[in-house]
Amino acid sequence: PKPVILDVDPGHDDAVAIMMACGALDLDVLAVTTVAGNATLPKTTRNALRILSLIGRTGIPVAAGASKPMERELRTAEDIHGESGMDGPQIPEAAFKPDGRGAVELIADTLGESPEPVALIPVGPLTNVAAFLRARPDLKEKISHVSIMGGSMGLGNTTPAAEFNIYVDPEAAREVFESGLRITMSGLNVTHQAGAGKSERDRLRDIGEVGGVVAGFLDFFATTYERIFGFEAPPLHDPVAVAAVLEPGLLKTRPMNVQVECESDLTRGETVCDFHGVTGKPPNAEVGLELDREGFFDLLYESLKRL
Ligand code: BDR
Ligand code: CA
Numbered sequence: 651p652k653p654v655i656l657d658v659d660p661g662h663d664d665a666v667a668i669m670m671a672c673g674a675l676d677l678d679v680l681a682v683t684t685v686a687g688n689a690t691l692p693k694t695t696r697n698a699l700r701i702l703s704l705i706g707r708t709g710i711p712v713a714a715g716a717s718k719p720m721e722r723e724l725r726t727a728e729d730i731h732g733e734s735g736m737d738g739p740q741i742p743e744a745a746f747k748p749d750g751r752g753a754v755e756l757i758a759d760t761l762g763e764s765p766e767p768v769a770l771i772p773v774g775p776l777t778n779v780a781a782f783l784r785a786r787p788d789l790k791e792k793i794s795h796v797s798i799m800g801g802s803m804g805l806g807n808t809t810p811a812a813e814f815n816i817y818v819d820p821e822a823a824r825e826v827f828e829s830g831l832r833i834t835m836s837g838l839n840v841t842h843q844a845g846a847g848k849s850e851r852d853r854l855r856d857i858g859e860v861g862g863v864v865a866g867f868l869d870f871f872a873t874t875y876e877r878i879f880g881f882e883a884p885p886l887h888d889p890v891a892v893a894a895v896l897e898p899g900l901l902k903t904r905p906m907n908v909q910v911e912c913e914s915d916l917t918r919g920e921t922v923c924d925f926h927g928v929t930g931k932p933p934n935a936e937v938g939l940e941l942d943r944e945g946f947f948d949l950l951y952e953s954l955k956r957l
Pocket of ligand 1 (some may be wrong): 813
């Protein structure tokens with residue numbers, strides 16, 4: 651299995667991403683780090699611990715990272731994910747505590763100890779990843795791939811121009827996109843193809859206890875997505891970034907140069923994707939364009955069934 655580290659801000663779709671990665675036969679989740687985003691850091695950390703406890707994966711170390719973006723005030727998303735960051739079905743409190751190390755230290759130790767390079771899957775604001783790259787550039791070569799959920803080639807969801815994860819910490823995102831690492835970007839243009847409609851949620855309910863909890867979370871997520879965006883099916887944003895590592899063939903991508911806007915108030919956090927190569931700048935990311943929706947959901951069910 652491919653070794654991976656998840657960096658999360660749960661978040662309903664983050665919770666599903668954690669579960670999917672843990673259930674997948676071909677992934678080995680070495681560590682989970684948390685970041686402030688959908689909710690404050692204590693909340694996202696509590697949620698990550700509760701999800702791992704629910705699926706009995708308390709051996710995976712969880713470390714808390716940044717409590718705010720590098721240069722900005724934190725903006726959270728209670729409107730989408732509720733007060734707790736993961737409202738909906740009641741699940742038990744965590745059966746274990748966060749690791750004593752911080753996120754940067756845990757990532758460094760995990761990479762250092764891994765005999766092979768590790769993929770990072772950041773699905774929240776990129777604060778921890780940027781902080782790690784600043785602190786430990788010597789360990790860059792131990793990172794095989796960075797599969798990001800964030801950005802958009804086109805419309806935003808937090809402002810007309812920007813997607814939430816990049817909007818929250820655009821300076822961190824810029825550093826990551828300019829790091830020279832191998833990056834796959836699953837932005838809104840592709841994660842919106844992973845909408846979990848009623849039939850998908852019913853199919854989840856059929857796969858047992860974990861599936862039932864996931865369906866319950868997605869029912870809550872569906873209500874907020876309906877109210878705010880008018881969507882019939884709430885998008886499984888973050889699991890797409892997991893799928894991009896687990897079964898890359900499911901995501902059609904194109905190499906592009908991606909720049910993150912940090913200066914403009916109007917378009918802060920926009921991921922400007924040079925689709926036609928008009929700038930002449932070399933590509934720095936594989937940008938997701940199209941998702942094999944059926945294959946994606948099959949992979950999700952298959953992974954969740956194993957939990
Ligand atoms: C992203 O923002 C968060 O609300 C979700 O968890 C996802 O990572 C989508 O814009
Ligand atoms: Ca997220």
